[in-house]
Amino acid sequence: MRKIWLIFKREYITRVRTKAFILGTLALPVLSMTILVVSIFLSGGRYASTVKIAILDQTGELGGAVETSLVKNREKSQPDVEIVQIVERPTASVEAYFKSQVAGGEIDGVLVLPVGLIEGTADAKFNAKKLSAMALLGPIERAVSNAVISRRLSAEGRRSGTMKDVFRLAQVQLVNPTSQNSDDSDENNFAIAIIAGMVLYMTLIVYGMSTMRSVMEEKSTRMIEILVSSIRPFDLLTGKILSVGAVALTQYLVWAVTIGVLFASAAGLADVLRPGAPTPNISISPTLLIYLVVFFLAGYFLYAALYAAAGAIVSTDEEAHQVQMPLTLLIVCSFLLFNVILNNPNSTLSVVLSITPFLSPILMTLRLAMQTPPAWQIVLALALSIVTTIYVIRLSAKIYRVGILMYGKRPSIKELRRWLRYS
Amino acid sequence: MDAVTLEQVTKRYDSFDAVSSLSFGIKEGSVFGLLGPNGAGKTTTLRMIVHILLPDEGSVRVFGQPLSERAQDLIGYLPEERGLYRRMRVLEVLRFLGALKGLPEAEAERRAIEWLERLGLANRMNDEVNDLSRGMQQKIQFIAAIIHKPPLVILDEPFTGLDPVNAQVVKDVMLELRKDGATIILSTHRMDQVEQMCDSICLMNKGHKILDGDLKAIKKSYGTNTVRVEFVGNPAFIQLPDVVERVNSFGEMVELRLRPGADAQQILRSAVDHRVEIRRFELIEPPLNDIFIEKVSGRDA
Numbered sequence: 249m250r251k252i253w254l255i256f257k258r259e260y261i262t263r264v265r266t267k268a269f270i271l272g273t274l275a276l277p278v279l280s281m282t283i284l285v286v287s288i289f290l291s292g293g294r295y296a297s298t299v300k301i302a303i304l305d306q307t308g309e310l311g312g313a314v315e316t317s318l319v320k321n322r323e324k325s326q327p328d329v330e331i332v333q334i335v336e337r338p339t340a341s342v343e344a345y346f347k348s349q350v351a352g353g354e355i356d357g358v359l360v361l362p363v364g365l366i367e368g369t370a371d372a373k374f375n376a377k378k379l380s381a382m383a384l385l386g387p388i389e390r391a392v393s394n395a396v397i398s399r400r401l402s403a404e405g406r407r408s409g410t411m412k413d414v415f416r417l418a419q420v421q422l423v424n425p426t427s428q429n430s431d432d433s434d435e436n437n438f439a440i441a442i443i444a445g446m447v448l449y450m451t452l453i454v455y456g457m458s459t460m461r462s463v464m465e466e467k468s469t470r471m472i473e474i475l476v477s478s479i480r481p482f483d484l485l486t487g488k489i490l491s492v493g494a495v496a497l498t499q500y501l502v503w504a505v506t507i508g509v510l511f512a513s514a515a516g517l518a519d520v521l522r523p524g525a526p527t528p529n530i531s532i533s534p535t536l537l538i539y540l541v542v543f544f545l546a547g548y549f550l551y552a553a554l555y556a557a558a559g560a561i562v563s564t565d566e567e568a569h570q571v572q573m574p575l576t577l578l579i580v581c582s583f584l585l586f587n588v589i590l591n592n593p594n595s596t597l598s599v600v601l602s603i604t605p606f607l608s609p610i611l612m613t614l615r616l617a618m619q620t621p622p623a624w625q626i627v628l629a630l631a632l633s634i635v636t637t638i639y640v641i642r643l644s645a646k647i648y649r650v651g652i653l654m655y656g657k658r659p660s661i662k663e664l665r666r667w668l669r670y671s
Numbered sequence: 672m673d674a675v676t677l678e679q680v681t682k683r684y685d686s687f688d689a690v691s692s693l694s695f696g697i698k699e700g701s702v703f704g705l706l707g708p709n710g711a712g713k714t715t716t717l718r719m720i721v722h723i724l725l726p727d728e729g730s731v732r733v734f735g736q737p738l739s740e741r742a743q744d745l746i747g748y749l750p751e752e753r754g755l756y757r758r759m760r761v762l763e764v765l766r767f768l769g770a771l772k773g774l775p776e777a778e779a780e781r782r783a784i785e786w787l788e789r790l791g792l793a794n795r796m797n798d799e800v801n802d803l804s805r806g807m808q809q810k811i812q813f814i815a816a817i818i819h820k821p822p823l824v825i826l827d828e829p830f831t832g833l834d835p836v837n838a839q840v841v842k843d844v845m846l847e848l849r850k851d852g853a854t855i856i857l858s859t860h861r862m863d864q865v866e867q868m869c870d871s872i873c874l875m876n877k878g879h880k881i882l883d884g885d886l887k888a889i890k891k892s893y894g895t896n897t898v899r900v901e902f903v904g905n906p907a908f909i910q911l912p913d914v915v916e917r918v919n920s921f922g923e924m925v926e927l928r929l930r931p932g933a934d935a936q937q938i939l940r941s942a943v944d945h946r947v948e949i950r951r952f953e954l955i956e957p958p959l960n961d962i963f964i965e966k967v968s969g970r971d972a
Contacts, residue, residue, distance in 0.1 A: 254767065254771055255771075262756075262758070262759070465756075469754035469755065469756065470752040470754030473718075473723065473748075474748065474750060474768065475771070476723045477722070477743060478744070478768070478771040478772050479740075479771060480740055653723065653724070
């Protein structure tokens, strides 16, 4: 154990000190920062145009008050609103007409104030397609609540009810006319799924290759012979893989913290950079972060063991290039299957792929980012991945043991099979 | 007790046996020379003693114990293939390797500094290994092999790449280690070093042992059948096919192997006849070099 720790420590310190690590670790926060700043300006640009909405007031009592709140008493950070029309007690065909106008893009949104809104038995609905109009949801909710509450107060004599009933806020549901099921494909989740998938994809390749290069370095500098005269090859391999994994986790941690701080301060930043701009709404759930780390580790150990074996059987960079190709392709495969998952995370194909070993680390994370798959699927994916990893590590360790002392020609598959039989 | 015992050790590779049925013992506190031409199986044998390779058959014991991870800490090993982490600082490398052999890190560092001072590298201890010359790197590796004061030191070609001054420094350290009771296994092609340092040897060829035992005894068994002559003049006087079996010529010094039963005085007479001035005339045991060449090339086992 002590020797594994020594290997771990040396590799970790050497690696964390490299320029590549420092630059790589800083790259993502800097990139996110850039995206954030750009999005503040871009979204600001979009919001600069007035959002046109129609109000369909089935109660016949609220429309004017809502308009006043949104237009005259507008909130500071809210986009400008133009109320194109207020229709009291509209017919169904009028409602359909305005909704088609939203779908067609002639107006940006339709706010429906249903009968029962004042009594608190129905929710308002806001039909909107564009992001800019969606950002209006908060102000609209507050405007509607204000209107409803003042209405209740003025009618207090007529109605019975507690203070709580009087001041209950109105709810506004966002309805997107273009998407069939608005629950599953939230745009936020979609973006985060892609980011999570890409982060996994890139870190698996980068740290897999890093493990391979570390094995190759010891081999090519002939350091390996001194090392294995002091430590079992299996322990050396263990220390090395754990250490590269720890470096990766360190990087993740830095990313999580910096980006977390960045997002948390996004509102303040937006205010400073462009007063009045809306707050970019990005959020990553902590559960997703935990899954990301768990599946990164599952994938990392699997691939690192393979990359280490690959590093052990080659002597030159050229050979390394050939040998790592199939491994990298395996990871790229997951990347190419992104679309299957993103299109429909619940299709049979998506479920099967996200449970398949070698693919599961990335693809299951993708599904996790978009929705919550059934627990048995998550557990099965992890279990299969762990079992596969144990087998792969055993095989890799055997190849590693023999390979690290072999120089010269790269072994053929037949020779490799013989290596596996050496005990 | 023997420091190292090999019994019927065989190591097979795909197409050939690198070592076959090799047995020998090394006395504790002695310097043992493992000799043989290139590809004889020396490095494979050493690797099996260090527990890097496992024999396919037979057993290797170090200080009476079967090989294990623990036994590895009793061994210091300088491999023939040399290298260190290029981007690490000298002191860090030594501390790391010393700790890997079981020393506490502080102790490893203390000893590393001591040795670096002794081998004249103290001013380089914070440099990257990369910036050192090959000879310096080799000395660092030598330190790494002995930093934990192992009772068994295995040195594969320790002198190649060292200038005479540094070779002498390393040799002095080796003799000192031996005086302190360490057992040393030396693998080399340089027969003169073997003759100077080794108590016993094992000569290998093509994976087989072809000769082993006490060095003096081996040489004695060949008898004093060699004449070393230093002279000034024409070397034609040594052309005596009836008397001389083989000639090793070093210019004005020759080593002549006599035919069995031949009389060495005939050479002296021939020299006088050829008006050659004799500076030295000496009957000696055959040099190890000759034994080596004869054993390896002459009668193929």
